[in-house]
Amino acid sequence: MIISIKNITKRFGRFEAVKDLSIDIKEGEIYGLLGSNGAGKSTTINILLGFLAPDKGEAFIDGINVTTNVDSARKKIGYISENVNLYPYLTGLENLNYFCKIVGEDYNDEALSKILNGCGLYSDVINKKVGSYSKGMRQKVGIAIAFAKKAKVLLLDEPASGLDPLASTELSSTLKSLAKKGTTVLMASHDIFRVRETCDRIGILKNGSLIDQMDTSKVTTNELEKIYIDYMRG
Amino acid sequence: MIVIILNEWKILVRNRSIVYVSLIFILSIISLAWMSNVQSENQSKAQAAAEKHIRSQWDNLEPMNPHRAAHYGVYVFKPVSILNSLDDGVSSITGNVLKLEGHVQNEIVHSEASQAITISKFGKLKPSIILQYVVPLFLIFLSFGSITNDKETGRMKLIALQGVSPEKLVLSKSISIWLYGLMLIMFSVLLQSLFGSLGLDAGLRLGLTFISYGLYYLIVVFLSTFISVSFINNTSAISLLLATWIVWTIFLPKIWGNTVEKVHPLPSRQNFIAQMKEDRSKGIDGHNPRDERRSKLEKEYLIKYKIDSLSQLPINFDGIVMQADEEYGNQVWDKHFGNNYLIYQKQKKLYQLSGLLNPFSSLQNLSMGFCGSDMIHHLDFLKKAENYRRYLIKTLNDKHAHGGSRTGDWRWTVDNTFFRSVKTFDYQTMLIKNHIGNYLFDILALIAWAIFAGSLMRYKIKRDILL
Numbered sequence: 001m002i003i004s005i006k007n008i009t010k011r012f013g014r015f016e017a018v019k020d021l022s023i024d025i026k027e028g029e030i031y032g033l034l035g036s037n038g039a040g041k042s043t044t045i046n047i048l049l050g051f052l053a054p055d056k057g058e059a060f061i062d063g064i065n066v067t068t069n070v071d072s073a074r075k076k077i078g079y080i081s082e083n084v085n086l087y088p089y090l091t092g093l094e095n096l097n098y099f100c101k102i103v104g105e106d107y108n109d110e111a112l113s114k115i116l117n118g119c120g121l122y123s124d125v126i127n128k129k130v131g132s133y134s135k136g137m138r139q140k141v142g143i144a145i146a147f148a149k150k151a152k153v154l155l156l157d158e159p160a161s162g163l164d165p166l167a168s169t170e171l172s173s174t175l176k177s178l179a180k181k182g183t184t185v186l187m188a189s190h191d192i193f194r195v196r197e198t199c200d201r202i203g204i205l206k207n208g209s210l211i212d213q214m215d216t217s218k219v220t221t222n223e224l225e226k227i228y229i230d231y232m233r234g
Numbered sequence: 235m236i237v238i239i240l241n242e243w244k245i246l247v248r249n250r251s252i253v254y255v256s257l258i259f260i261l262s263i264i265s266l267a268w269m270s271n272v273q274s275e276n277q278s279k280a281q282a283a284a285e286k287h288i289r290s291q292w293d294n295l296e297p298m299n300p301h302r303a304a305h306y307g308v309y310v311f312k313p314v315s316i317l318n319s320l321d322d323g324v325s326s327i328t329g330n331v332l333k334l335e336g337h338v339q340n341e342i343v344h345s346e347a348s349q350a351i352t353i354s355k356f357g358k359l360k361p362s363i364i365l366q367y368v369v370p371l372f373l374i375f376l377s378f379g380s381i382t383n384d385k386e387t388g389r390m391k392l393i394a395l396q397g398v399s400p401e402k403l404v405l406s407k408s409i410s411i412w413l414y415g416l417m418l419i420m421f422s423v424l425l426q427s428l429f430g431s432l433g434l435d436a437g438l439r440l441g442l443t444f445i446s447y448g449l450y451y452l453i454v455v456f457l458s459t460f461i462s463v464s465f466i467n468n469t470s471a472i473s474l475l476l477a478t479w480i481v482w483t484i485f486l487p488k489i490w491g492n493t494v495e496k497v498h499p500l501p502s503r504q505n506f507i508a509q510m511k512e513d514r515s516k517g518i519d520g521h522n523p524r525d526e527r528r529s530k531l532e533k534e535y536l537i538k539y540k541i542d543s544l545s546q547l548p549i550n551f552d553g554i555v556m557q558a559d560e561e562y563g564n565q566v567w568d569k570h571f572g573n574n575y576l577i578y579q580k581q582k583k584l585y586q587l588s589g590l591l592n593p594f595s596s597l598q599n600l601s602m603g604f605c606g607s608d609m610i611h612h613l614d615f616l617k618k619a620e621n622y623r624r625y626l627i628k629t630l631n632d633k634h635a636h637g638g639s640r641t642g643d644w645r646w647t648v649d650n651t652f653f654r655s656v657k658t659f660d661y662q663t664m665l666i667k668n669h670i671g672n673y674l675f676d677i678l679a680l681i682a683w684a685i686f687a688g689s690l691m692r693y694k695i696k697r698d699i700l701l
Contacts, residue, residue: 049395071397079395085387087241089248101237103396129248142392149396 001060002027002184003048003153008057010043010208017043019208020057025201027152030175030185032199032216034192036232040208041188045157048186050074061153075103078146078183082158084138088131092121092141095130099145107148119144120170136167143174147183154178156187160194172198192228196221204231235406238398242380242410255372256414259364263422266361270319271429281311281331285658293654297647300630300637301556307335310622310659312615315606316430317439320422321362323607330615334623334659336560336630361422362601365447366594367483369418370454374475376411377458382468401695408459408691415451419444439604439666442673446600449680453593456687463694482594490588490595498580506570513566514559524559531558544641552642553635560627567620578609582672589679596676596683603673606663610672614664622659629656 003025010018018040025031033041046052048059050070059066066073086095096112107115116126119140130138139159146154154175160168175185175198189195195202196216202224204212211231219227246252288309295303312330381404384390393403423440432440458475465471501509515524532544535551544551589596602608639646 049391051391051394071399074395075397077395079392081388081391083388085389085392087245087389089245090241094244098237098241099392099396102393102398145392145396 001025002029002062003031003186004060005044005048006058006060008044008047008054008059010040010047010052010054017208018047018054021205021208021210022057023203023210023213025184025186027184028179028182029201030179030187030199032195032202033186033188033205034190034195034202034228035188035205036190038207039205041190041205042157043208044205045079045155045186045188048153048155049077049079075149076152078143078149078151078154080139080142080146080154080156080159082161083135084142086130086133086138086141089129091129092116092126092133092137092144095141096144096148100148103149105148112148115144115148116141119147119174134167136163136170139163139167139171140174143178147178152182152184154183154185156185156189158189158191159187160189160191168194169197192225193221196224204228206231235402235409238403238406239410239413242407243413246376246410246414252376256418259369259372259418260421262364263361263418264425266364267319267422267425267429270322270360271316271426274314274316274319278314281314284309285311289658292656293650295650295653297649299644299647300634300652301336301552301644303648303653304336304556304627304630307333308626308659309333310619310661312612313661313663315436315663316426316432317436317443317605318607319429320360320426320443321601321605321607322360323602323605324609324612325607328609328612332616332619334619334626336556336627361425362605365419365422366597366601369415370451371479373411373415373451373454374458374479376414377408377455378462378468378472378475380407380411381459381462382471385463386468401692404459404463404691404695408455412448412452412455415455416448419447419451435663435665435667439606442666443601443604446597446604446677446680449677449684450593450597453680453683453687456684456691460687460691460694463691482592486588486592487595487598490585490592494581494584497584498577500574500577500581506574510566510570513569514563527558527562528555531555547641550635550637550639550641550643550646552644553631553633553637553639557628557631557635560624560631564624571616571620575613578613582609583675586675586679589676590682593680593683596679599676600673600680603676604666606666610669611664615661618661619659626656 001024003023005021005023008018008021009016021040021044023031023033033044035041043052047054048061048066050066050073053067061073062076064073064076086092087098090098093109093112093116096116097107097109100107100112113123113126117123121137121140121144125133125137130141133141143154156175159171163171172194175187179185179200185199187195187199196219199216201213201215203210204227212227214224214227216224292306292308295306298306310332312332314330318325384393384403384407390400390403394400423444427437427440457478461475461478462468462471465474531554532551535547535554536542536544539547541547585595586599589599599608603610633648633652634646637646637648637652
């Protein structure tokens with residue numbers, strides 16, 4: 001398993017944000033973590049990123065314990081937040097170049113352009129300042145950063161939030177194409193349709209606990225919506 | 235680290251508002267440096283012309299009694315250094331012209347303010363004002379913005395995920411902002427050096443000025459970063475930063491300065507003069523008044539020359555008495571001026587201590603000191619001017635006593651051949667390498683502050699993971 005979450009619990013004071021959560025995700029899989037606001041999705045992502053330490057349990061990325069060996073684990077992770085905030089005064093190409101250089105990867109402009117093209121950003125925009133980019137375009141640069149880093153795992157926190165339908169569909173197809181190349185994707189979202197369209201497997205989180213898991217191939221969007229709403233009301 | 239620093243600079247250069255503010259700074263520094271330099275040049279020229287005129291008057295004095303010439307007096311000028319246009323320190327208060335004459339120890343007679351053709355109630359604006367007050371304030375905003383922007387937008391998370399430690403990231407950002415401050419001070423220093431040829435001493439002074447400002451800017455950047463990282467609420471962080479700046483630059487120097495004056499008070503000018511006058515007439519210890527001193531001296535000379543009355547003396551006893559009185563006056567002056575000097579030294583040491591609480595005080599001390607415009611430099615000028623006055627008056631009194639006249643012969647005169655033989659006052663500013671000890675505490679205080687602020691910043695970053 002490339003992502004392995006074992007019995008994780010995380011408390012903020014008396015509030016238990018994540019309760020005894022266990023999830024295993026295999027290489028090349030796209031896993032959707034579905035849940036309402038406050039369900040514990042972002043806390044789970046932050047534990048995997050090594051920004052939060054769990055109170056109980058362990059999490060592994062490609063066999064590396066993220067709590068005890070955060071630096072090594074982070075080398076394997078790419079991360080896309082709801083808002084990918086890059087440097088607005090730099091172009092897409094310069095942003096990618098900078099994020100590659102600080103990780104020690106030195107690509108030439110041609111190689112960088114190729115990566116951006118592969119993520120759906122073409123030469124008409126890559127030399128424009130990121131300040132003029134739409135949210136979807138910034139996310140594409142974020143994906144390009146993860147791709148250039150050769151991240152084995154891509155963690156996304158509400159990536160489709162605020163995206164127009166076309167950008168949202170493009171994001172899905174980019175993630176699927178990355179998964180085909182072996183990248184494992186964990187996507188936290190409350191967008192049932194997008195999760196159903198993008199992911200291979202879904203886990204439903206409620207009040208920090210995983211209450212159900214299913215293969216997306218076995219449910220339609222309408223069925224998934226009904227299941228989700230029933231869980232939330234129940 | 236270099237990649238991050240270069241990137242931060244690229245962002246600074248691309249940010250138009252920062253470019254405009256930087257241009258305003260640079261233009262302000264250029265115009266202020268230029269204006270200050272023109273002012274200094276004019277003052278130097280005026281001084282040179284006045285010196286020449288005064289010397290010419292002295293050289294062409296009509297034949298007169300040397301004692302009369304002693305009262306005629308001379309004016310001496312403290313030269314205006316090229317560095318004074320960077321920081322004029324206490325010059326506008328102390329002035330730089332002295333009148334030297336017999337019986338009267340030097341006193342400042344012309345403060346710079348009194349010599350000004352136009353009077354400004356706002357004081358003079360020098361590049362040091364921008365470098366001490368405005369640039370640090372801008373560095374505070376830059377440091378605050380650099381950290382909080384990355385924190386708020388989540389960029390810091392993204393960079394941390396690339397494998398850059400938060401410590402390295404924050405340190406690189408701080409250094410890039412510090413380099414911006416260094417660039418401005420380097421620009422100011424180079425600009426000063428363009429205005430005139432620099433000797434070794436002036437070069438060393440500029441180098442030390444650069445280091446002092448560099449250390450202060452490092453403290454400002456490290457502390458601003460520490461506070462920006464420490465607070466979750468940005469308003470609280472920027473408020474604390476601004477409050478610190480105000481306390482450091484406005485309140486603490488005044489409060490500490492007033493405290494120093496209360497702890498080690500200098501006598502008032504009136505008291506100082508009255509006490510000197512009293513000591514001179516009644517004797518330093520109150521037991522050796524002027525009349526007694528004169529009688530004793532008269533007896534000594536009568537015995538020495540084996541004569542019964544002063545009229546038999548082959549020399550002019552009036553010149554001897556005047557010189558003896560002058561030398562007694564010198565002792566009185568040494569006592570009082572020495573006492574004031576000691577008080578001033580105590581005041582300075584106590585004021586320097588404030589550097590432990592307020593690095594701005596240390597910076598001000600160093601800036602004035604290295605630009606040659608602090609009280610230490612002024613006291614050096616006063617001492618050398620007084621030594622010259624003693625030489626001048628002794629030369630005149632000796633001429634009066636031994637030049638060929640007799641006691642009571644006040645109509646005896648000398649011509650200008652003698653006056654021309656009197657040396658001119660040639661003041662050389664003290665070499666900073668010989669007086670660096672006076673500023674050691676300030677330098678050490680700045681270094682200690684820089685280490686303290688850097689440690690605070692590192693400690694905070696290590697504890698918090700910058701979510």
